Amino acid sequence: MQELINRLKELIADGTVVRAIGWKKGDMPYNPEPAYFEKPEDFDNFVYDGFCGANLSKMMIEAAKLEGKTAVCLKPCDTYSFNQLIREHRVNRENTYIIGVGCRGKLDIEKARKEGIKGIKSIAGVDIEGDGDVTFDTIYGEKKMAYKDLMLDRCHVCKGKDHVIFDEVIGESKDTADADRFEEVIKIEKMTPEERFAFFKSELSKCIRCNACRNVCPACSCRKCVFDNTKFDSQQKANVDSFEEKMFHIIRAFHVAGRCTDCGECSRVCPEGIPLHLFNRKFIKDIDTFYGEFQAGKDPEAQSPLTDFTFDDLEPKDAVGRGDK
Amino acid sequence: MYSIAKENLNSLYAAIAGSYDLFMPIKTAGQTNYGFWKEGAEGDIDTLKTIRSGKDAFFPQVEQLYTVNREIVPADVAAGDDAEKAADTPVRTKLKVTPGKLVDQDFVIFGMRACDVRAIEVMDNVFLTDPVDSYYKSRREHGIVVALACHEPEESCFCTVFGVDPADPSKAKADVATWMIDGKLYWKALTEKGEALTAKVADLFEQEDADAKVEEEKSYIEGIAKQLPNAELSLEGWGAGKTDEKFKSEVWDKVYKGCLGCGTCTFVCPTCQCYDIKDYTTKDGIQRYRCWDSCMYSDFTLMAGGQNRQTQLQRFRQRFMHKLVYYPTNNDGMFMCVGCGRCVEKCPQSLNIVKVIKAFAENK
Numbered sequence: 032m033q034e035l036i037n038r039l040k041e042l043i044a045d046g047t048v049v050r051a052i053g054w055k056k057g058d059m060p061y062n063p064e065p066a067y068f069e070k071p072e073d074f075d076n077f078v079y080d081g082f083c084g085a086n087l088s089k090m091m092i093e094a095a096k097l098e099g100k101t102a103v104c105l106k107p108c109d110t111y112s113f114n115q116l117i118r119e120h121r122v123n124r125e126n127t128y129i130i131g132v133g134c135r136g137k138l139d140i141e142k143a144r145k146e147g148i149k150g151i152k153s154i155a156g157v158d159i160e161g162d163g164d165v166t167f168d169t170i171y172g173e174k175k176m177a178y179k180d181l182m183l184d185r186c187h188v189c190k191g192k193d194h195v196i197f198d199e200v201i202g203e204s205k206d207t208a209d210a211d212r213f214e215e216v217i218k219i220e221k222m223t224p225e226e227r228f229a230f231f232k233s234e235l236s237k238c239i240r241c242n243a244c245r246n247v248c249p250a251c252s253c254r255k256c257v258f259d260n261t262k263f264d265s266q267q268k269a270n271v272d273s274f275e276e277k278m279f280h281i282i283r284a285f286h287v288a289g290r291c292t293d294c295g296e297c298s299r300v301c302p303e304g305i306p307l308h309l310f311n312r313k314f315i316k317d318i319d320t321f322y323g324e325f326q327a328g329k330d331p332e333a334q335s336p337l338t339d340f341t342f343d344d345l346e347p348k349d350a351v352g353r354g355d356k
Numbered sequence: 357m358y359s360i361a362k363e364n365l366n367s368l369y370a371a372i373a374g375s376y377d378l379f380m381p382i383k384t385a386g387q388t389n390y391g392f393w394k395e396g397a398e399g400d401i402d403t404l405k406t407i408r409s410g411k412d413a414f415f416p417q418v419e420q421l422y423t424v425n426r427e428i429v430p431a432d433v434a435a436g437d438d439a440e441k442a443a444d445t446p447v448r449t450k451l452k453v454t455p456g457k458l459v460d461q462d463f464v465i466f467g468m469r470a471c472d473v474r475a476i477e478v479m480d481n482v483f484l485t486d487p488v489d490s491y492y493k494s495r496r497e498h499g500i501v502v503a504l505a506c507h508e509p510e511e512s513c514f515c516t517v518f519g520v521d522p523a524d525p526s527k528a529k530a531d532v533a534t535w536m537i538d539g540k541l542y543w544k545a546l547t548e549k550g551e552a553l554t555a556k557v558a559d560l561f562e563q564e565d566a567d568a569k570v571e572e573e574k575s576y577i578e579g580i581a582k583q584l585p586n587a588e589l590s591l592e593g594w595g596a597g598k599t600d601e602k603f604k605s606e607v608w609d610k611v612y613k614g615c616l617g618c619g620t621c622t623f624v625c626p627t628c629q630c631y632d633i634k635d636y637t638t639k640d641g642i643q644r645y646r647c648w649d650s651c652m653y654s655d656f657t658l659m660a661g662g663q664n665r666q667t668q669l670q671r672f673r674q675r676f677m678h679k680l681v682y683y684p685t686n687n688d689g690m691f692m693c694v695g696c697g698r699c700v701e702k703c704p705q706s707l708n709i710v711k712v713i714k715a716f717a718e719n720k
Contacts, residue, residue, distance in 0.1 A: 058714055059511065059585070062706035065614045085705065149404075149510040152585065170583050171508065233385040239408060239417070241650075243618040243704045261655050268632060269418040269647040300704030302407055302620050304387050 032079045032159055035104070035132060035201050040071055042102055048128045049099030052090050054083040060154040061140040065090060079104065081157035081165075084137035084183055086296050088113040088122075089249040095123035103127060106134040107204050108185070110194045111292035111328030112249035117196075118331045119290070121252045131194035133159060133202025136178065136186040141304070143167065143181060148174045159202060179209070185295025185308070188212040195329055212293075213316050215309060231277065237303035238276035240267070244297035244307050250287040257282075284310035289318060289337035292328040321345045357570070358543040358554065358561035365401070365541065369393050371557045372464050376500070379413050380466035381406045390465075401467040401536065404510055405698060409472050409626030413465045414495045415479060417623075418647045420456040421491070421633070425641040427452050451641070458494035464553060466502045471515040471696040473503050473528035475626030478694065481687045482629050500549045503530035506577060507537075512697030514586035514710060520694055523577035537573045542566050586695075586710055590717060594680040596689045602681050603673070607719045611712055612672035614705040619650030621708070622675070624698040630656070651675050676712050 039051045055066035056078040063078045065085050086109045094101040105113055110131065116122040138157060150170030156163050156178065165181055167174040188211070192204035219227060245251045245258070257265050258279060267279060293315060297307040318325050322336035322345070360368055372378045378393040381400050388403040390410045429448040435441040476496075483492035503525030506513070515522055526533035531550035535542045543561060545554045554561075581587060594602070622628040632649040635642040649656055651665075651674045658664045665671050683692035699708040 057706050058711055059700070062700070062708075064706040064711075067613055149508065150580070150584070151511045170511070170580055237385055237387055237389065237407075239623045241618050241620040241623045242653075243616065243620045246616040246618040247704050259654055261658060264636065266655070268634060268649070269636075269645050300618075300620075302624060302702040303389075304385075 032077075035079055035130070036074050036077050038130070038199075038201060039068065039077075039102055040074055042128065043069065043071075047100065048102040049097070050094075051102040051104070051130075052087050052094055053104045054078050054085070057082075060151065060157075061138070067094075079132060079159055081136070081138040081159070081178070081181075082140070084139070084299055086112055086247075086249060086294050088116060089247070089252065091122045091127055092116065092252060095126040097126075100126050100128050102130055104130050104132045105194065105197070106132055106137070107192055107194050108134075108190050108292075108294055110196045111190065111326070112294050113328070114196050114331045115290060115292055115328035116249060116252065118328070118333075118335075119252070129194075129197045129199075131197035131200035133200075133204045134192075135159070135162070135203075135205040136182040136189070136207035138165070138178075138181045139183045139299070143174075143176060146174070146176060148176070179207075182207065183295065183299055184306075185293075185298070188293075190293070190326070196331070213312065215306070216313050216316050219309065219313070232274050234305050235277045235280060236273040237305055238273075238280070239303060240276055240279065241302060243300045243302065244280075245283060247296045247300045248283075248287065249292070249294065249296070250290045251283070280307065280310060284314060287311060288314040289325075289335040290327050291315065292326070317350075321350060357564055357566045358558070359540045359564045359566060360543065360561055362536065362539045362541060364560065365399065368541075368557060368560055369399050369466075370395065371560055372466065372553070375556050376553075377461065377463040378466060379410070379463060393466075399467075401504060404469070404506060404508070404513075405696065405701070407698070407702070408624055409475060409696065409698065410465055410468050411472070411475060411479065411626050411629075413463075413499055414476065414492055415483070415629060415631075415648075418645060419491060421644045421646055422453055422455045423638070423641060423643045425452045425454070425638075426450075456491065458490060459498050460494065462498045462500060462549075462552075464500045464502060467504045467534075468501055468530065469506055469696070470503060470520050470522050470525050470528045471513075471694040472626045473501060473525070473530050474515075474518070474520050474694045475696070476501070477529055478627045478683075478690065478692055479629050481690065500532070500553050501530040502532040502534060502550075502553070503528050505533070505535040505573065507535075507573070509577065509580050509584060510697070511585050512700040513581075513584055513695065514589055514697060515695035516581050516584075516587055517589045517591065518691055518693060518695045522581055523574040535570055535573050537566075537569055542570055589710060589713060591680075591691070591713065593716060593720075594684070594713070595691070596681075596685040598681045599677070599685065602677060602716075605716070605719075607716050608669055608673045610719070611707070611715045612669045614707050615652070615668050615672050616705055617652050617654070617668050617671065618704060619652050620702050620704060621699040622650040622652060623648060624702050626694060626696055626698070627679070627692045632656075651678070676709060679709065680713070 042048045051068045054063040056076045057063045061082045063083050087103055088109050091103055117124050148167050151167055153168045156165040164175050164177055186207045189206050189208040192206045291311040295308050318336055325336050373393055380393050381388045382391040383398040383400040388400045388406050389408050426449045431445045432442040434448045435445040483489040505525050506522035509522050521527045531547045533544045545551045630649050631646045633646045635644050652671050679692040
């Protein structure tokens with residue numbers, strides 16, 4: 032982490048960049064916040080550890096409009112989002128200096144809470160280097176968890192340790208994948224329509240429409256979202272029943288289809304623990320199946336199958352009704 | 357004092373639900389939120405914090421206020437029963453306003469923590485002062501609150517900073533106070549409403565002299581509360597009359613930048629009570645409803661002139677100024693935060709009221 036801080040300070044001091052975007056130490060051992068750093072003393076509070084899960088690429092939409100270059104710390108998976116933003120002409124690459132930061136998987140404090148860990152005073156073993164267990168010092172005694180068991184779900188289907196776009200890389204990364212990316216999707220595909228409906232109903236009925244999933248999503252970068260439109264009732268501020276929120280999520284999933292990099296931020300931020308990534312991942316799986324393997328954000332020059340046309344494209348009739356088989 | 361074994365709680369829920377609507381923490385799809393209990397539901401009073409607070413009991417996310425319909429006035433009626441005139445009278449309509457139904461049956465809110473009970477007092481100051489909100493008032497009159505002590509507070513809790521006592525729900529403005537101690541729920545009615553509820557389910561209880569046990573539990577909880585990381589959080593500099601000083605501070609610019617502008621903090625908060633009133637167009641009129649709104653949203657308080665808060669800094673500042681300055685200014689110094697810590701746990705960007713208070717203390 033010190034190497035990263037030194038390098039960022041150096042980039043500001045020599046005028047390469049005017050500011051940096053990274054993570055600021057929280058008041059709890061697990062809640063660092065995305066923040067801007069400009070002056071040398073700002074870096075006293077800089078942190079980069081296992082709890083820095085937030086994907087900072089979307090912040091560059093606004094930051095790259097500022098006077099002078101901005102350095103941004105991106106983990107390997109975050110760089111896919113950044114590439115996709117370039118593809119959509121939403122960020123100014125010229126005004127961005129990308130530091131690819133090392134990653135050995137990011138952590139989810141909810142995983143600890145699920146294990147009954149509470150009253151946390153301090154946490155050890157979450158540094159960016161190291162490979163031991165995570166130790167919690169709590170009011171109710173010392174608790175331990177394996178780093179792997181504390182990881183965000185998305186890290187179990189890690190896209191790999193390589194940054195797909197960067198100006199320089201600091202630190203080592205690890206491919207933390209130990210599960211099949213489409214396993215959960217296949218499980219849902221195998222359900223009967225009634226089971227599937229019941230599953231999504233129970234999950235989406237928890238939605239409180241806080242819009243956290245949309246606001247954090249790098250693919251949701253419309254200047255004015257249709258759901259923020261004060262006309263035509265498209266805001267959907269109120270529901271006839273709690274399951275009506277499905278409309279919001281289904282529309283959002285369609286809108287980001289072919290553009291979603293599967294960064295997993297939607298599920299990370301959902302206060303109700305709804306596995307929102309499943310919608311997007313189903314679309315990704317279908318795109319892979321029908322148009323050949325495609326990873327959004329891997330190559331900013333590549334055509335997305337959904338916005339491209341070839342004579343080999345699947346006919347709609349072949350896609351429709353496949354659920355009946 | 358009355359008591360009931362934890363394994364018999366389901367029969368207690370069933371007994372309460374036999375006489376009242378029972379609103380309580382229920383686990384669905386892995387998360388615990390308040391909802392109406394019915395047979396087969398998984399009541400969960402072990403989870404310290406429901407994701408949403410229980411404020412829905414009195415101030416639901418969506419409620420119908422009234423409907424307006426256009427009714428056609430028959431020509432002869434419009435013409436004053438004059439058949440000749442009726443033939444020349446144009447079709448007339450009149451508007452019929454049907455008010456929404458007020459709650460008129462007692463219902464029970466079970467397992468509410470002391471912080472959330474305090475939050476009801478906060479809302480009372482808003483909805484029960486002139487002009488009194490009849491929808492809220494009817495729920496308050498009919499709601500019976502059963503408060504539950506917090507056996508093991510968590511690090512995100514800081515209710516004691518606002519004078520809330522997690523150990524002794526009998527100090528909260530509830531109708532019944534309960535403690536869960538060693539697999540038994542201890543029950544003490546505090547008000548007439550609480551006595552009436554107790555009488556209905558008394559058959560399920562045992563009588564037990566448990567005062568010493570409860571005292572021991574209280575001091576255990578108090579001991580934990582003292583060790584919480586934010587137990588000593590200072591509110592110095594906040595409160596009534598600080599508008600000018602705080603509004604103009606440059607610290608806001610340092611603390612808001614990570615804010616996504618989502619509504620998570622406002623929707624999980626037990627004291628946020630801002631709402632929007634909108635019309636839904638029906639075939640022959642409108643349905644007027646109100647729904648929770650969030651000061652974090654771009655259309656919050658938007659009016660025809662377009663002059664609402666334009667930047668996220670302004671929106672962010674509004675939320676904390678409301679809680680820590682404006683509300684206390686209008687309510688004898690009472691803060692509009694109860695220290696439940698839900699925002700501490702749920703903000704996607706890890707911003708929260710504690711960080712704001714600390715940032716101001718550091719940048720004096």
